[in-house]
Amino acid sequence: MDDVDAEHGRTVDDTPGAARALERVVDPVVAVDDGTVTYANAAARDAFGIGDADRDATTALGTRWDRLAAAIDETTVGTARRIDIEGDAGGVRIHRGADGATITFDRSVVGPQTDADETDGSLAEGSLADASDRLVKDRALAAAPVGVTISDPDREDNPLVYVNEAYQEITGYEFDEVVGRNCRFLQGPESDEDTIAEMAAAIDEKRPVTVELKNYCKDGTEFWNEVTIAPVRDESGRVTNYVGFQNDVTARKEAELALEERTAELEYILDRVEGLIQDVTDVVAGSTDRSTLESEVCARIAAEDAYEGAWIGERNPATGAINVRSSAETDPDRDAIEMDDDHPAVATLATGEPTVGTIEGATHAAFPLTYNGIEYGVLTIRTNRDRAIDDRETVILSALARAVASGVNARETSRVLATDAVVAVELDLTDRSLAPVALSAEADCRLEYRRSVHRTDDETASLFTVTGASADELTAAGAELPDVDCRVIVERDEECLIELTGSDDLVGWLSERGTRTQAIVSENGRARVTLEIPRSANVRSIVEAVEDRYAGTDVVSFQQRDRDGETREEFAAGLEAALTDRQFGALQRAYLGGYFEWPRPTTGEELAQTMGVSRPTFHEHLRTAEAKLCRAFFGDA
Numbered sequence: 001m002d003d004v005d006a007e008h009g010r011t012v013d014d015t016p017g018a019a020r021a022l023e024r025v026v027d028p029v030v031a032v033d034d035g036t037v038t039y040a041n042a043a044a045r046d047a048f049g050i051g052d053a054d055r056d057a058t059t060a061l062g063t064r065w066d067r068l069a070a071a072i073d074e075t076t077v078g079t080a081r082r083i084d085i086e087g088d089a090g091g092v093r094i095h096r097g098a099d100g101a102t103i104t105f106d107r108s109v110v111g112p113q114t115d116a117d118e119t120d121g122s123l124a125e126g127s128l129a130d131a132s133d134r135l136v137k138d139r140a141l142a143a144a145p146v147g148v149t150i151s152d153p154d155r156e157d158n159p160l161v162y163v164n165e166a167y168q169e170i171t172g173y174e175f176d177e178v179v180g181r182n183c184r185f186l187q188g189p190e191s192d193e194d195t196i197a198e199m200a201a202a203i204d205e206k207r208p209v210t211v212e213l214k215n216y217c218k219d220g221t222e223f224w225n226e227v228t229i230a231p232v233r234d235e236s237g238r239v240t241n242y243v244g245f246q247n248d249v250t251a252r253k254e255a256e257l258a259l260e261e262r263t264a265e266l267e268y269i270l271d272r273v274e275g276l277i278q279d280v281t282d283v284v285a286g287s288t289d290r291s292t293l294e295s296e297v298c299a300r301i302a303a304e305d306a307y308e309g310a311w312i313g314e315r316n317p318a319t320g321a322i323n324v325r326s327s328a329e330t331d332p333d334r335d336a337i338e339m340d341d342d343h344p345a346v347a348t349l350a351t352g353e354p355t356v357g358t359i360e361g362a363t364h365a366a367f368p369l370t371y372n373g374i375e376y377g378v379l380t381i382r383t384n385r386d387r388a389i390d391d392r393e394t395v396i397l398s399a400l401a402r403a404v405a406s407g408v409n410a411r412e413t414s415r416v417l418a419t420d421a422v423v424a425v426e427l428d429l430t431d432r433s434l435a436p437v438a439l440s441a442e443a444d445c446r447l448e449y450r451r452s453v454h455r456t457d458d459e460t461a462s463l464f465t466v467t468g469a470s471a472d473e474l475t476a477a478g479a480e481l482p483d484v485d486c487r488v489i490v491e492r493d494e495e496c497l498i499e500l501t502g503s504d505d506l507v508g509w510l511s512e513r514g515t516r517t518q519a520i521v522s523e524n525g526r527a528r529v530t531l532e533i534p535r536s537a538n539v540r541s542i543v544e545a546v547e548d549r550y551a552g553t554d555v556v557s558f559q560q561r562d563r564d565g566e567t568r569e570e571f572a573a574g575l576e577a578a579l580t581d582r583q584f585g586a587l588q589r590a591y592l593g594g595y596f597e598w599p600r601p602t603t604g605e606e607l608a609q610t611m612g613v614s615r616p617t618f619h620e621h622l623r624t625a626e627a628k629l630c631r632a633f634f635g636d637a
Contacts, residue, residue, distance in 0.1 A: 033100030097145010147246030284407030435502030441525030
């Protein structure tokens with residue numbers, strides 16, 4: 001490759017010749033290193049008025065340099081970027097290497113930003129002061145931080161006649177393996193044909209072009225190549241060469257493609273699940289019972305193109321296995337899944353977190369059905385066999401599962417009053433965060449729960465009868481306890497009626513979970529709590545939630561029982577539903593306060609004060625409540 005080309009009179013390994021070719025490139029090209037201009041071609045010298053003395057980049061490029069210097073610092077070594085500079089009609093492409101940068105300005109860049117028009121000398125080869133300056137220019141081209149190639153269109157197939165060191169490092173090819181060949185040898189199976197055609201058209205039309213193309217290194221490694229090709233013309237305007245700049249932009253291109261792929265996937269997921277979530281929400285709102293809700297949810301999920309089926313199961317408290325309650329377009333292969341199975345549903349119930357796994361080549365995703373700490377089971381979805389579920393889809397489906405669990409909780413809560421089959425559970429609680437436990441220990445008294453009442457500020461308080469402590473002692477004890485509000489409503493000879501609230505409302509918390517509080521008896525810092533839970537509910541899960549919430553909880557007993565006919569509690573609940581909150585509160589306070597006894601231990605004025613209303617208003621609510629009570633007893637309603 002060191003032979004002299006007889007026709008052209010130069011060797012193909014001709015770095016000075018390459019510099020001469022760059023002199024004819026119509027776009028301004030400037031090489032800089034640490035703020036010093038190491039090379040400027042003729043177009044750059046003409047555009048910016050750069051002379052021999054203008055080696056300082058600030059002097060040579062004027063106010064452009066501040067923007068260019070910042071852009072160079074922001075450009076990763078071994079990559080290229082395009083920027084726009086205010087005041088220039090065209091853009092600027094920066095190729096950064098480890099030892100400087102090459103800046104190519106679009107041909108449309110305006111003239112110099114200095115007062116100089118022309119200089120007596122320049123960095124051109126013919127006008128350099130001496131040979132040392134020519135050597136600096138040639139070395140700058142050879143050491144440019146981007147791949148530089150020069151081809152000769154006068155030869156057959158427009159072969160390469162020069163490549164610099166950066167090109168060899170990018171492609172893995174040695175100089176002698178490249179020169180004399182058309183640059184298409186870098187192309188391969190995944191090189192885009194349209195992009196190749198675009199470059200060929202630009203060469204045929206003798207115009208510059210910049211493209212991004214997948215090329216192949218010598219060892220077969222793929223890389224994304226940003227290629228800029230520009231014609232080089234002589235004094236008569238004839239194209240004598242084509243100069244090319246190559247830059248490995250694989251990291252940036254792969255990041256862009258990955259971002260495009262993730263964006264497309266996210267849009268697909270959001271479009272797909274938007275209708276699914278709305279439909280499931282409608283099912284949750286419209287179903288009348290838990291079984292219907294679960295069946296319709298599974299059917300709607302299975303109808304979605306991206307999913308092949310769904311099923312809902314719950315843990316069997318007796319065996320520990322997962323019993324399948326409902327399914328659609330899928331068969332878990334058995335009615336129960338043992339908890340030691342390698343199944344995503346098992347892992348989800350064990351951890352309370354979504355789990356994605358593969359079973360027989362298909363993706364299965366399991367989501368916990370929990371609401372306010374109560375476990376209602378697990379929702380398992382099977383996807384199309386060739387598709388996985390990513391983190392974003394998992395988040396969306398987790399929200400869907402929470403909506404289903406909320407609906408199940410609402411159905412289970414509505415069953416508390418209507419169900420005939422319940423489980424009575426007795427618990428002992430010693431956690432001092434519970435107001436009755438704390439007050440019984442502080443005042444050394446016994447408290448018995450009567451009912452919950454609504455205050456005028458929409459808060460709920462609990463009424464207790466207290467023995468073993470006077471009103472003053474209860475008031476003093478309540479004042480010593482943080483987050484406890486104890487109001488004495490009625491004081492009798494041997495007991496007091498108090499209204500008690502605390503930061504932790506046990507009765508309300510249980511009610512939200514479909515559990516009725518039948519009794520609370522607290523004495524010496526220990527409360528015996530009796531609960532009624534529908535037999536169809538997950539009793540174990542509710543009890544475990546109480547144990548997790550209140551330290552020191554002991555289970556005393558479980559008892560299953562059926563209720564025949566309308567119970568006293570159901571009659572009371574029906575009457576309570578017919579009364580407004582104020583009417584119910586007035587009737588309840590009057591009864592518990594002894595207002596219907598004679599002599600009365602309390603007055604209507606005192607009871608009205610506990611409700612925060614006037615005496616006439618209290619009596620109006622009380623009379624209306626009494627009338628509804630009579631109609632309920634005598635059938636005039």
